[in-house]
Amino acid sequence: MTTGSSPLTWVKSSYSGNGGTCVEWAPDAVSATGTVPVRDSKQSSGPAITVSPAAFAAFVTGVSSGELRG
Structure with missing residues (x-):
């Protein structure tokens, strides 16, 4: 997925650990x-x-409040 001709810059939360359950936006x-x-x-x-x-x-x-904890 790109916007125009430039690739996207993906960001992961600084709160993400190394647990392997991270998303980027x-x-x-x-x-x-x-x-x-x-x-x-x-x-x-x-x-x-x-x-x-x-x-x-x-x-x-939801994630910040703990409502979406798995």
């Missing part, structure tokens, strides 16, 4: 596309999904 794409690309950090060449900024914010809130 591409914040630069939000202003260009209006969506938030998200992918599994272990599969950097694999697929990415896109979600709305509101859905991504709800996800981050």
Whole structure:
């Protein structure tokens, strides 16, 4: 997934440990596309999904509050 001709810059939370359950997101794409690309950090060449900024914010809130603990 790219925006225009430039590759995305992927970011992983500084709170992510080395447990292998991390996701990455591409914040630069939000202003260009209006969506938030998200992918599994272990599969950097694999697929990415896109979600709305509101859905991504709800996800981050759920993880931060512990509501989405596995």
